[in-house]
Amino acid sequence: MVKVVKSTIIDAPVEAVWDVLRDFNGHEEWHPAIATSGIERSLPSDKVGCVRRFTLADGSVLRERLLTLSDVDMAFSYCLEDTPIPLLNYVAHVRLLPVTDGDLTFWHWESRFDTPPGRETELRQLVSESVYQGGFDAIKEHMRQTA
Numbered sequence: 001m002v003k004v005v006k007s008t009i010i011d012a013p014v015e016a017v018w019d020v021l022r023d024f025n026g027h028e029e030w031h032p033a034i035a036t037s038g039i040e041r042s043l044p045s046d047k048v049g050c051v052r053r054f055t056l057a058d059g060s061v062l063r064e065r066l067l068t069l070s071d072v073d074m075a076f077s078y079c080l081e082d083t084p085i086p087l088l089n090y091v092a093h094v095r096l097l098p099v100t101d102g103d104l105t106f107w108h109w110e111s112r113f114d115t116p117p118g119r120e121t122e123l124r125q126l127v128s129e130s131v132y133q134g135g136f137d138a139i140k141e142h143m144r145q146t147a
Contacts, residue, residue, distance in 0.1 A: 001089075002124050003112050006132040010105040012143040014098040017105040018074045020139065021094060024066045025052050030142035031135055033057055051081060060084045067091070080113075087123060088114040107136065 010017055020026060025045035028037040037054035039045050045052070046069055053063045063081040070076070073095065080090040092111035099106050109132050115123045 001112055001114055002120050002127075003110065004124055004127045004132065005108075005110040006128060006136070007106065007108045008136040008140075009099060010107055010136075010140055010143060012105055012147065013103045014074060014096050014105040016146075017107070017139065017143065018071075018096050020142065021096065022046060022069065022071065022074075022076065024050060024069070024076070024078070027135075028054065031138045033130070033134060035059075085123070085126070086116050086119065087127070088116075107139075109135070 020030065023045050025037050025039050028034040033056050035055045035057050037052055040051045040053055040063075043050040046066075048066055048069055051063055051065050053061065055061050060083075062083045064078045065081050067077040067079055068075070074097070075093065075095040077091065077093045079092070080087055083090075090111060090113035092109065095108045097106040097108070098104075111127060113123070113127075
C-alpha cells in the first residue's frame with residue numbers, strides 16, 4: 001500500500017478556504033486539471049455519498065464518492081470509484097486548521113492506495129505532485145484572486 005501525505009500553508013483565513021474546498025463539486029472552479037464536473041443524480045455537493053463525475057483537461061473521466069464531511073472539523077474524505085489511472089482502493093482525507101500566528105490556513109491532504117506491482121513510485125509521484133501540489137498551487141492562486 002502506498003501512502004501520500006502533503007501539507008501547505010495558505011495565506012487566507014481558514015473559513016474562506018473551507019468555503020471553497022467543502023464544495024465537493026467546486027474543484028473545476030480552481031483546479032486547472034479539471035475541465036468539467038458534475039454531481040450525479042442531482043444530489044447536493046455536500047451530501048455524504050454523492051458522486052462527482054469530472055473530466056480532466058486531457059479528456060480522462062473520473063468518479064469520486066464523498067465519504068465524510070465535517071464542518072466542525074473542516075475535513076472531508078473521498079474515494080475513487082472509477083479512474084483510468086490504476087490507483088486501486090484509493091481513499092483520501094483533507095483537513096484544514098487555522099494557523100493562529102496570522103490569519104492563515106494549514107491544509108493537510110493524505111491518501112492511501114494500491115498500485116499494480118512496480119508502479120508504486122510513479123503513481124506516488126503523480127498523486128503527490130500533479131494532484132496534491134497542483135491543487136495547493138491552484139487554491140493559493142484562487143484565494144489571491146478572490147481576496
